[in-house]
Amino acid sequence: MRLVKLIANLGYGSRKEVAWMFREGRITDPDGEVLYADDKVEHAHIRIDGEPLDPPTGIVLMMNKPLGVTCSRKDPGRVVYDLLPLRYRQRSPALSTVGRLDRDTSGLLLLTDDGAMLHRIISPRANVTKVYEATLAQDLRGDEQALFASGTMMLESETTPLLPAKLDVFAPRHVRLSITEGRYHQVRRMFAATGNHVDTLQRTALGRLSTDGLQAGAWRQLETNDIAQIFESADS
Numbered sequence: 750m751r752l753v754k755l756i757a758n759l760g761y762g763s764r765k766e767v768a769w770m771f772r773e774g775r776i777t778d779p780d781g782e783v784l785y786a787d788d789k790v791e792h793a794h795i796r797i798d799g800e801p802l803d804p805p806t807g808i809v810l811m812m813n814k815p816l817g818v819t820c821s822r823k824d825p826g827r828v829v830y831d832l833l834p835l836r837y838r839q840r841s842p843a844l845s846t847v848g849r850l851d852r853d854t855s856g857l858l859l860l861t862d863d864g865a866m867l868h869r870i871i872s873p874r875a876n877v878t879k880v881y882e883a884t885l886a887q888d889l890r891g892d893e894q895a896l897f898a899s900g901t902m903m904l905e906s907e908t909t910p911l912l913p914a915k916l917d918v919f920a921p922r923h924v925r926l927s928i929t930e931g932r933y934h935q936v937r938r939m940f941a942a943t944g945n946h947v948d949t950l951q952r953t954a955l956g957r958l959s960t961d962g963l964q965a966g967a968w969r970q971l972e973t974n975d976i977a978q979i980f981e982s983a984d985s
């Protein structure tokens with residue numbers, strides 16, 4: 750790919766703006782030698798104002814989504830993309846969220862510009878465990894663990910039962926729920942079906958990848974070993 754297009758696609762500016770950056774001598778090799786737009790140079794050997802380029806296409810980011818922001822670009826109000834630097838919001842191909850979390854759900858959210866990776870993670874065959882911690886409005890009634898694990902639980906207006914889910918009880922109103930599907934508002938609807946209400950909901954892990962150490966609203970790029978953890982069983 751031509752350098753102007755490559756750099757513009759990373760969100761550094763329009764092609765016209767990037768062409769100007771070349772003319773201004775802002776784009777160099779690691780030794781500070783000025784590069785020209787038609788040079789053939791590897792991504793890793795390009796510097797802009799002395800700084801390495803952002804990572805090439807094919808990235809996966811993890812974010813600790815705060816409450817009050819939504820996942821769709823079309824939603825009014827603050828969206829998760831607003832938490833990324835402007836350049837990341839202007840990349841082409843664009844970043845998309847891997848599934849969604851509700852406005853009132855916090856925790857681990859992935860974003861990627863890699864369509865194949867997105868499908869690999871959300872594919873039912875990947876069987877990725879999504880781990881949620883919830884606080885409830887009322888004490889558990891007692892049969893929830895068995896009901897959620899049964900593989901026969903039906904949600905209202907659905908035609909197929911939920912796959913077995915694992916409920917760990919920390920306290921009568923504080924639980925961890927591990928599911929392998931991603932149905933619409935699934936966790937809230939599962940508790941609603943038992944006559945309860947989810948007060949707070951946080952996704953703490955996907956497989957063995959957790960938000961540990963990431964502040965609300967913060968994000969980081971995943972390395973290959975982080976991505977592998979997504980596909981590991983949360984129990985292993």
Ligand code: URA
Pocket residue numbers: 849850851854933934935936937938950
């Ligand atoms: N289940 C829900 O109810 N909400 C989410 O955001 C995720 C899972």
